[in-house]
Amino acid sequence: MEKLYTVSASPHIHSGISTPQIMRDVLLALLPALCISVWFFGFGALYVTAISVASCMFFEYFITRYILHKPLSLRDGSAAVTGLLLAFNVPTNLPEWIIITGALVSIGIAKMSFGGLGNNPFNPALVGRVFLLISFPVQMTTWPIPKGIFTPLIDAATGPTPLALVKENIKNGLPIQDIMANLPSLSDLLLGNRGGSMGEIAALALLAGFAYLLIRKVITWHIPVCILGTLGVFTGILWMSHPDLYPDPIFHLLSGGAILGAVFMATDYTTSPMSLKGKVAYGIGIGLITGLIRVYGAYPEGMSFAILIMNAFVPLINVYMKPARFGKEVKHG
Amino acid sequence: MPKTFLQGGVHPPECKLSKEKAIVTPLLPDRVLIPLSQHIGSPAIACVGVGDQVKTGQVIAKSSGFVSANIHASISGTVSKIGDFSDVTGYCKSALMIEREGDEWIEEIDHTETLIEDLNKSKTEIISKITHAGIVGLGGATFPSHVKLTIPPGKKCKMLLINGAECEPYLTCDHRLMLEKTEEILIGIRLLMIALEVSHAKIGIEENKADAISQFNRLIKKHPGISVVSMKTKYPQGGEKQLIKALTGQEVSPGEIPLDIGVIPFNIGTVYAIYEAVQKNKPLIERTVTLTGKKMGTPSNFRVRIGTILSDILEQAGGIPENTGKVILGGPMMGKAANSLNIPITKGCSGILFVEETESFRKPAEPCIRCAKCVSSCPMGLEPYLLGKLSEMGQFEKAAHEGITLCIECGSCSFICPANRPLLDWIRVGKNAVLKQARVSKK
Numbered sequence: 001m002e003k004l005y006t007v008s009a010s011p012h013i014h015s016g017i018s019t020p021q022i023m024r025d026v027l028l029a030l031l032p033a034l035c036i037s038v039w040f041f042g043f044g045a046l047y048v049t050a051i052s053v054a055s056c057m058f059f060e061y062f063i064t065r066y067i068l069h070k071p072l073s074l075r076d077g078s079a080a081v082t083g084l085l086l087a088f089n090v091p092t093n094l095p096e097w098i099i100i101t102g103a104l105v106s107i108g109i110a111k112m113s114f115g116g117l118g119n120n121p122f123n124p125a126l127v128g129r130v131f132l133l134i135s136f137p138v139q140m141t142t143w144p145i146p147k148g149i150f151t152p153l154i155d156a157a158t159g160p161t162p163l164a165l166v167k168e169n170i171k172n173g174l175p176i177q178d179i180m181a182n183l184p185s186l187s188d189l190l191l192g193n194r195g196g197s198m199g200e201i202a203a204l205a206l207l208a209g210f211a212y213l214l215i216r217k218v219i220t221w222h223i224p225v226c227i228l229g230t231l232g233v234f235t236g237i238l239w240m241s242h243p244d245l246y247p248d249p250i251f252h253l254l255s256g257g258a259i260l261g262a263v264f265m266a267t268d269y270t271t272s273p274m275s276l277k278g279k280v281a282y283g284i285g286i287g288l289i290t291g292l293i294r295v296y297g298a299y300p301e302g303m304s305f306a307i308l309i310m311n312a313f314v315p316l317i318n319v320y321m322k323p324a325r326f327g328k329e330v331k332h333g
Numbered sequence: 334m335p336k337t338f339l340q341g342g343v344h345p346p347e348c349k350l351s352k353e354k355a356i357v358t359p360l361l362p363d364r365v366l367i368p369l370s371q372h373i374g375s376p377a378i379a380c381v382g383v384g385d386q387v388k389t390g391q392v393i394a395k396s397s398g399f400v401s402a403n404i405h406a407s408i409s410g411t412v413s414k415i416g417d418f419s420d421v422t423g424y425c426k427s428a429l430m431i432e433r434e435g436d437e438w439i440e441e442i443d444h445t446e447t448l449i450e451d452l453n454k455s456k457t458e459i460i461s462k463i464t465h466a467g468i469v470g471l472g473g474a475t476f477p478s479h480v481k482l483t484i485p486p487g488k489k490c491k492m493l494l495i496n497g498a499e500c501e502p503y504l505t506c507d508h509r510l511m512l513e514k515t516e517e518i519l520i521g522i523r524l525l526m527i528a529l530e531v532s533h534a535k536i537g538i539e540e541n542k543a544d545a546i547s548q549f550n551r552l553i554k555k556h557p558g559i560s561v562v563s564m565k566t567k568y569p570q571g572g573e574k575q576l577i578k579a580l581t582g583q584e585v586s587p588g589e590i591p592l593d594i595g596v597i598p599f600n601i602g603t604v605y606a607i608y609e610a611v612q613k614n615k616p617l618i619e620r621t622v623t624l625t626g627k628k629m630g631t632p633s634n635f636r637v638r639i640g641t642i643l644s645d646i647l648e649q650a651g652g653i654p655e656n657t658g659k660v661i662l663g664g665p666m667m668g669k670a671a672n673s674l675n676i677p678i679t680k681g682c683s684g685i686l687f688v689e690e691t692e693s694f695r696k697p698a699e700p701c702i703r704c705a706k707c708v709s710s711c712p713m714g715l716e717p718y719l720l721g722k723l724s725e726m727g728q729f730e731k732a733a734h735e736g737i738t739l740c741i742e743c744g745s746c747s748f749i750c751p752a753n754r755p756l757l758d759w760i761r762v763g764k765n766a767v768l769k770q771a772r773v774s775k776k
Binding site: 014022117269274322 | 340343345346423502574578584585586587589657658659660661665666667668669670671672673686688692693694695696699700701702703704705706708709711712713714715716718719736739742744745747748749750751752753755757758761
C-alpha cells in the first residue's frame with residue numbers, strides 16, 4: 001500500500017517557545033538580584049530561598065498528585081518561580097515554619113485551589129506574602145541589617161527599611177531633610193546596601209533582570225514602565241508642591257519593592273491584562289495605589305496591596321479594554 | 334524606512350532554501366489530473382469527453398458563471414478519464430485525466446521565451462484575454478482575476494498593488510519570478526494598469542529579497558507610474574489586508590473589499606500569468622512551484638504544468654527525502670497537508686514542502702498561561718485565546734461578537750503559543766459555525 005502521510009491543520013511549524021523556557025528566563029532574570037542579596041545578607045538569603053522554592057514545589061507536587069489527581073505540573077517551572085518570588089518578598093531572618101506556611105498559602109490557596117497555572121486570579125507569591133504580613137506582622141517587618149556575605153545565619157541585628165523610617169519619622173513630625181540625611185544614599189539604593197525584603201534591595205540588579213526579560217521578549221515594557229512612571233509622577237507632584245514634607249520621587253522609585261513589584265510581580269502573565277491598552281491601565285492603577293498607600297496609608301509599603309487590588313480588576317479590564325480590531329468598527333445587527 | 338503593517342505579526346525562520354535556484358522546466362509529465370474546481374466560485378464544466386484528443390492550451394472545461402474560470406489542457410493527448418478524485422483536503426472532486434501524446438499546442442499560443450511589449454491594447458481586450466485564459470489569484474486564494482478587474486459602476490480604482498511579499502517561510506517561487514521575469518512582470522503591471530484605468534502601481538517586496546528590489550528599481554525607469562516599496566520582513570505581510578495596510582496605510586474594514594478604499598492587489602505570479610495571457614495568448618497551464626524541505630537534496634523551483642501529479646515530478650527533484658512524515662501544499666504557516674503523493678498540482682499551489690517525520694507532529698497542548706502572546710501577534714487585533722475558548726465551549730454567538738469572522742487564519746497565534754494550544758483549530762471551528770449560522774439566517 002502506498003504510504004500515507006501525517007495530516008494536520010496549519011500552521012505546521014511552531015516558534016519553539018515553551019512555558020518551561022519562559023519560566024527559566026524569569027528565574028535567570030532574578031539571579032542577579034539573588035546574588036546581591038547573598039552578598040549583603042549572607043547565606044541566610046540562600047537558605048530562605050531554598051526553603052521557599054522547595055516547599056512551593058513540594059506543595060504543588062503533593063496537591064496535583066494526591067488531591068487533584070492531575071498530571072504533574074512541576075515541569076512547567078511555575079512553582080519554582082513562585083517560590084523564588086516569595087523568598088524575594090520576605091526578610092532573610094524569617095523562621096523556616098513561617099516561610100513554609102507562606103508557601104502553602106501561595107501554592108495551595110492562591111494557585112491550586114483555582115485550578116493551577118493559568119487560572120489563579122491573584123499573584124500567588126503576593127498572596128503568600130500578604131498573608132504572612134497580616135498574620136505575622138512582627139516577624140515580617142523585622143529587617144536584617146545588610147552586613148555582608150559572612151553574616152551568620154542567625155543574626156540579632158535588625159533595622160527598619162528606608163520607607164519605614166520615612167513613614168515613622170514623618171509621623172513624629174521630623175522635617176524631611178533630617179530624615180533623608182539618615183537614609184541610605186542613592187548609590188546604596190541602587191546597589192542594594194539597605195534593609196528590606198530579600199530580593200527588593202538592589203535596584204540595578206533588578207533592572208538588569210528587566211532588560212533581560214525585555215530582550216528575551218518574555219514581557220513587554222508596558223506594565224513596569226507605567227507603574228514606575230505613575231509612581232514617579234504621583235510622588236513627584238507631591239514633592240514639588242511640598243519638598244519639605246515629602247521625599248523625592250527617585251527615592252520612592254528606588255526604595256521598597258517598587259522595582260521588584262513592577263518588573264517581576266505585576267507582570268505575572270496569569271494575573272495581568274491581555275491587551276496592551278489593558279496593561280497600560282493596569283500599570284497606571286498599580287502605580288497610583290502604591291503611591292496613595294505609601295503617602296497616606298498605614299503601611300510604609302504599598303506595592304503588594306496595589307498589585308493584588310489591580311489583579312482583581314483584570315477580568316474587568318479584559319472585558320472593556322480590547323485590542324483595536326483591524327479596520328473600522330463591526331456593526332452588530 | 335521600510336514599510337510594514339503595524340499590528341501583530343510573527344517572525345518564523347525564513348528557510349528560503351531554494352532562493353538561489355533558477356526556475357527549472359521539468360520534462361513533460363506523461364499524464365495530468367486536472368480538477369474542475371481550482372478556483373473560488375462555481376466549478377468549471379467539462380467540455381470534452383473521454384477519448385477526445387486535446388492540444389496544449391485548449392479549453393477543456395468552461396467557466397460556469399461570473400465567479401468561475403476556464404480550465405485548459407496543460408499537455409496534449411487523450412482524455413482518459415473524467416470522474417471523482419480525492420483532492421488534498423480529502424474531499425472527492427471532479428477531475429479530468431489526460432494521457433500525453435507528443436507536445437502539440439493550439440495555434441494562437443506563442444510559447445517561445447521572446448519578450449513582447451505590446452501595450453497598444455484596449456481595456457476590454459485585456460480583460461477578455463484574461464477571462465479566456467482562466468487566470469486566478471496564484472498567491473493561494475485562487476480568486477478569478479477577471480472578476481477583480483470588472484469594476485462595478487460607481488466604484489473607482491485609484492492604485493494597483495502588486496504583492497511580492499512572499500512572507501511564507503520556504504517559498505521562493507515569487508522571488509525567482511521577480512528576478513528572472515522582471516521585464517515580463519513590469520509589462521504585466523502596465524497591462525493591468527490599462528485594464529483598471531489607473532496611473533499608479535506599487536510593488537511591495539519584503540527586505541529579505543533585496544536582489545529583487547534592486548532589480549525592479551533598475552528596470553522600472555522606463556515604466557512610468559510604477560514604484561517599488563521595500564517592506565520589513567514580517568509574517569503575514571502577504572495577507573491581502575496586511576499588504577494594503579503596509580503599502581497605503583489604510584485598513585480594509587470587515588465587509589469591505591480592497592476596491593472600497595480604491596486599491597486592487599495582485600500577486601506577482603498572477604501578474605506574470607497575465608503577461609503571458611495578454612501578450613502571448615497563453616492560458617494558465619503552468620505555474621512556478623517551490624519544491625523544498627530541510628532534508629531535500631536540492632530544493633528547487635519548477636515551472637510545472639497544472640495537473641502534474643506530485644509523485645510524477647518528484648524524481649526530477651531528487652526524489653522524496655527519507656523519513657518524510659508530512660507533505661504540505663503551500664507554505665508551513667498556511668499550507669494544507671496532503672495524505673499522499675497522488676495529488677495534482679493545481680493553480681493555487683505555490684510550493685510543496687516535505688517535513689521530516691520528527692517535525693511532523695505537534696507537541697501536546699498545555700494549560701494556557703495567559704501570556705497574551707497570541708493577542709499581540711494577531712494581525713487582525715483579535716484575542717485568539719478568548720475566541721479559542723469560546724469555540725471550545727460552543728459559545729459561537731459570543732465568538733461572533735468578538736469578531737471571530739475577521740480571522741484570516743494566518744496561524745500566528747498557534748505558532749507563537751508557548752503552551753502549544755491549537756488556537757487556530759478552535760477558531761476555525763467557531764468561524765465555520767458562525768458563517769454557517771449567518772448563511773442559514775440569510776435564507
